[in-house]
Amino acid sequence: MPTQGEHRRSTTVAALAAAALLAIAACTGPADPVPRASSTSAPSGSPTPSASPTPTAPAEPELPAQVESVDGAVAMMRYVFELYTYAFATNDASGFEPISADDCTFCSNVRKNVATNRSADHVVHGDAITVDKLSSRPIGDQGYFSIRATITQNPSETRDRAGALVGTSEGGRFSVQAALQWRGKSWEVLEVEATPAKTP
Structure with missing residues (x-):
């Protein structure tokens, strides 16, 4: 899955946020901050591919009902995935x-x-x-929830205003x-991290 608010969190709060990730990392091993799926730029000097029709941009996802529960956390994470796709398809990451969070590396990237x-x-x-799979569980008593998911990202193309291909991603x-x-x-x-999924 290739790649700040207004309040500061204390060292204690930051540690609890890290604990939410560590609780699931213990089962899956360490993960690097989420990158975008590997991409390839069109070689310089090579013939420019003919422009393709511009696909219709996806509709902006709707923020789910805000509810503090496992189901609420799952719905929110689905929204984050949808918002991610929307942001890159429309060049609008305002959502x-x-x-x-102030220190969410994924969000900033x-x-x-x-x-x-x-x-x-x-x-x-x-x-x-x-x-493909998505689950959540509460961590501690300060509103922290950990998320585990398995996702499939489609191959993609990056094109310029004229529709010419400038890069690809294998998904x-x-x-x-x-x-x-x-x-x-x-x-x-607070944070999102991803690693290539192991082949079943």
């Missing part, structure tokens, strides 16, 4: 701003990468994510670990 694409006038096509299947926190009235994304 991540109200749901991201999504916004930075989308901004880079927007500046270059590049758009990602075909980057849809299918959620793949990924194991995802994430930590969410209930902040009284809404969910906040």
Whole structure:
């Protein structure tokens, strides 16, 4: 799965957020911060592929009902996956701003990468994510929930304004670990990490 709010969290809170990830990492091993699936740029000097029709951009996902429960955490994580696809397909990552923790590396990277694409006038096509498995459980008593998921990301193309191909991504299947926190009235994304899923 190739790739800040307004309040500061204390060292104790940060440690608890890390614990939510560590609780699931203990079962799956350490994970690097979420990268985008490996991509390849069109070789310089090679013939420019003919432009393709611009696919219809996906509809902006709707924020789910904000409920502090396992089902609520699962619904929120599905929204994050949908928002990720929408952000790169439309070069609009504004939806991540109200749901991201200050120190969420994944959230920050999504916004930075989308901004880079927007500046270059590049758009990602075909980057849809299918959620194969998704579960959650509470961690401690301060609103922390851990997430475990297996997703499949479609191969994608990056094209410029004229529709010319400038890069590709092979997609793949990924194991995802994430930590969410209930902040009284809404969910906040603390971190998301992914590694290539092991072949069954």
